[in-house]
Amino acid sequence: MAQALTPHKLSRFNLKRKPFRTYALTIVVSVLSFVLFGGSLVSISLKNGLGGLEARFGADLIVVPLGHESDQKALLLTGKPSYFYFDKGIADKLKELDGISKLSTQFYLTALSASCCSVPVQIIGIDPASDFTISPWIKESVGGNIEKGALIVGSDIELEDNKHIRFFDKDYPVAARLDETGTGLDQSVFASIETIKDLYQRARQKGLNFLAGTDPEGSISSVLIKVKDGYGIERLITDIRRSMDGVQIIKTQGLIGSISRSLGNFISFFKLFAITFLVITLLILSVVFSATANERKKEFATLRLLGATRKRLAAILLWESLYISGMGGVIGTGIAAAIVFPFNVYIADRIGLPYLMPSPIWIATLLTGSLITAVAVGPTASAYLAVKLCRPQTYLTFREGE
């Protein structure tokens, strides 16, 4: 049975007849949708990571031993394990200063998790009584009590049985798991000072000596400080510098500010890149469509003679461009999804900044936005031509070039 030649059927035949042009234009739109979806997903993940870092930093200042500022920053941002110590007396001296609202100490240790591999895990000893930075982020309680030898694990730490983690041939119960932040703290394990002492002893028995002359009784790795409302942070920094030597002070707002600036540059660059790409894609499609339309004048004139209305001719062109941009959009976003989702941890590690993937609703919104933009590019590029092509007299067009 004969079938009617609708504009969309005709456009499909046209695309099949010119496979090189079809594939080339589809690739151009694919690259655009890849850049739009992949780039915006990475940008938003970085923004979320910064948000997580800001929210997670309950402390205004972190005091560390002199020369270990970069180690502390790497630990917080990328989870690179390290340990460094200074005398516990420094925390007592700091307590005497004015302008401190909250103060808590931490002790760092690194250990190999028996369930995994030969890469150490960062263990952070906290004082549950004074801690104000870790406890608010407990996502789910698994069981046990941190005061009684249990551990709190970051969101990236995987447990064999969801209840225990093995260090130095001993299974430690896990009390809770922290919410995901996209920072290095997701890869850390937190313990009370009492548990840290036990871990430290076991490490020593295994022949691991961290730093000579240090132990959890008399040493600490960092002091976290929350400044009193109304008391200037800079003023407190000056007070600390005047009262003691051998320490380095990290201003968390300064740390966040520097990340925010580099992230701002990245996002501005991405926006510029995406807009440039969008314009280039529109230009390429417009040029190609107009070039092919010129050589297809007779084809359209013939269709007109066969009784096709001007609207139908415009519809053929629009359907062709819609097919190209639709295919390109789906392929580009598909490839972006196949790279960004499975490799998100690798991408985060390579960038070296806090990275937190957006929620599924956000991902769906981004996907829809990228697809709509990519799909709209083709018809936008051919719309003017579709109107223009219908203008000339059919007879004159048909006789052109004779």
Place this chain on the structure above:
Amino acid sequence: MKSKFLSGIVFIAAGLLLATGPYLLFPVCKGGMMVMRCHNTAKAELILGILIIAVGALTLITKSKKIRLWLNAATGLLAVLAILFPNAITGVCSKVHMSCRSLTLPSIAIISILLVFFTAVNTLYLFKQGNKGEIRDGTGIDPT
């Protein structure tokens, strides 16, 4: 004929990636004091990759469509095994940020899934082609 060369080359390329990738392109974790799971996975992928390369070479030299159909199915099964080894059989390290987990595992998964998809489409194609060349008593006619 085109399908024969295409599938042969795709199998050899995928086999090469699976065999050498875990050591060169998307390496597993560096060796330390401990023998890690991912090292066993890399060895398994090396063997599977070599087998896929061998099947690819056989595909290139085989004329019979029926044998190519079986070679194709075998590659599909090897690709499924390539997915299963890092995910269920030998496994990879449990730390999310380890190289084997963040890079090797997704790379192997993507290559293997694409290979499974390719072999599925190719098997269907070869099966249809085989049916086209079959006469009533079930004797196959090889149009090549």
